[in-house]
Amino acid sequence: MKFHHLPPRMRAVAAFVVTVVLALLAAAALLMPDIMVQSVDSMVRLPGGVEQILTQGFPE
Numbered sequence: 001m002k003f004h005h006l007p008p009r010m011r012a013v014a015a016f017v018v019t020v021v022l023a024l025l026a027a028a029a030l031l032m033p034d035i036m037v038q039s040v041d042s043m044v045r046l047p048g049g050v051e052q053i054l055t056q057g058f059p060e
Contacts, residue, residue: 006014
C-alpha cells in the first residue's frame, strides 16, 4: 500500500489550521467557567423576578 505524502506547503497549512483550532478550543475552555458562573448567578435571581412579574402583572 502506497502512502501519498502531502507536499510541504499543504503540511504547513494543515499544521496552522490544527494550531488555530486548538487555540480556539483552549480559549473556549478558559471562558467556560465564567459563562457558567454568570448563568448560575442569573438563575439565583430568577424565582424572585418571576414572582415580581406575576404579582405586578404585565404592562399593557
